[in-house]
Amino acid sequence: MKAVVYEAFSAPPQIKHLPDPTPEAHGVVVKVMATGVCRSDWHGWMGHDPDIQLPHVPGHELAGIVEAVGKDVTQWRVGDRVTVPFVGGCGSCPECYAGHHQVCDNQFQPGFTHWGSFAEYVGIHQADVNLVALPETLGFATAASLGCRFVTSFRAVVDQGKASAGQWVAVHGCGGVGLSAIMIANAVGANVVAVDISAAKLQLASELGAVATVNASEVADVAEAVIEVTRGGAHVSLDALGHPTTCFNSISNLRKRGKHVQIGLMLADHSTPAIPMSKVIAHELEILGSHGMQAYRYGAMLDMIQTGKLAPEKLVGQRINLERSIAALTSMDEFQGIGVTVVTEF
Template sequence: MRAIVYEEFSVLPQLRDIEPPSAPSSGVVIDVEATGVCRSDHHAWSGHDSTITLPHVPGHELVGRIASAGPQVTKFHTGQRVTVPFVCGCGRCRWCLSGNAQVCPDQTQPGFTHFGSWADQVVIHNADANLIAVPDDLPASAMVGLGCRFATAFHGLRVRANLHEGETVAVFGCGGVGLSAIMIARAIGARVVAVDVSDAALDRAREHGASHTVNATGQTPDELSAEVIAQFSDQSPDGVAVSVDALGREDTITAAIASLAPLGRHVQIGLLAAPPVVDVGRVIGLELSVLGSHGMAAAEYPEMLDLVVDGKLRPQDLVTNIIGIEDAPAAMEALGSNTGSGMTIIDLNR
């Protein structure tokens, strides 16, 4: 089968023919219909993820159909159209059984712990606990982002931060995951201020639900947080209820936490190459919450999927580029300097 493979970190991946996989006893092989190009793929390719064993096939956001299933799979069948969280639980531990497979200590992750979805086929382990059936009539562009961007943003806002209608949210970074967070916050009924250094990204943020935007170019974290707070001075003069760092930079985290009102909640989604310095004194003094969002368990998908089916969430509107698998190596390299907004997906049938 075709697959994108890299044998060294930060060295351009190559399109190759490799042996197709076999289904594990409790897993499946999926014929990949489409797969996402995510900044997390670039982090792994850059050597920032200790789970990667070389050579490696990236890719963790996908939609496709089950090609074969192991004998222990009972809830899904061959030919069924499915997606999957990028964090797959074991299905047996107390975390999985409580609906929190995203923190399973024995988790697997396509594109990280084993070969991923930048290929004609991908293996998913513990299928009964991790697969999500998706409608046949929705476009692939509406499904791909549910594996990572939309799932991580939804879990962070709805579950971790317990965001409610009428609250205020500041989203720092308007790439794929940032725009996903904006769309989700608006679907919940929150008011959103979007922060980025790109006017084009901020324009897209407005298109997808941000009522206010702030260009962060040249601003210090203190200046930036003050401008963010000023956007909602009529409703929340002390700061926003929830902040989201969707970029993964120490200065944006600093500004995000500084923009929070007392008892505010910060959601950290963006990955960092090194641990940041956080204003712990402010966190303690204002009783702020700093929350991580590491994907979303399959058990939490129904609410988000219902919003997509009903048209209240339209992940397909974030797709700005559809490429063939032969263009994936260049797309990986471009992630290192890409400042644009939106989402690129690989169409395996193209």
């Protein structure tokens, strides 16, 4: 198969031809029809993830067609249109038995724990637990854009933040994750404040439902600006970028008993950010993480897409080929693109 491979961290990836994967007894092989280019892939390429073993094929936001099925798989057939959470569960540990596949004790992640979807084919483990059937009306590029960004945002807003109609939700960072969160929070009736340093991204945030925007490059104090807009602070606030500054601002702009949800990864030098703990204690704030979403929860999100309440296709930016994915991957830290870049040609 044709694939993007890097043999050293931070070294230029290359297009190579590798052996096609074969399914494990409990797994399937998926023919990749589309795969998103995500900042998490950049973190992996930089060497920030200890699970990655070299040489490596990145990619974890994928949609495609089942190409081969392991002998123990009962729910899937060759030709099925599928996607998969970026965190897969084993189905047999205590967390999985409790329904928390996204924090499985034996979790796997395509593009991290094994070769990923910047390739013509990718192997998926524990298919009966982790695969998600795609509606015929949902295109592969849109399905891939759900990836880790849209589903993580859905869980962050709906399941973790429990945002509801009339509440104020602040979203710090208007990349793919943040824009997804804005759309989802707006769909459940919340009032959204978008925060970013890019006027173009803030404009798109407004088009997707943000009722107010804060340009962090133009205000002296981001948290105070959000508190002023929301007349007391956000009920739910999300760091959708993953940076010490956005994390600090997200916690600081909460009203009493508000919830901060950390979506953006904070790795390497950013892994231990400063937190305004005195405010956390005095105002009884909650600090939550959001790490993917279980396959069985996709149904609620897909229903909202089918009925038009969510329109993730609006978040799809560039559609590129596998060769161009190398430049897209290695420049993810420059924050240049608007929307989700998706590889659709292999």
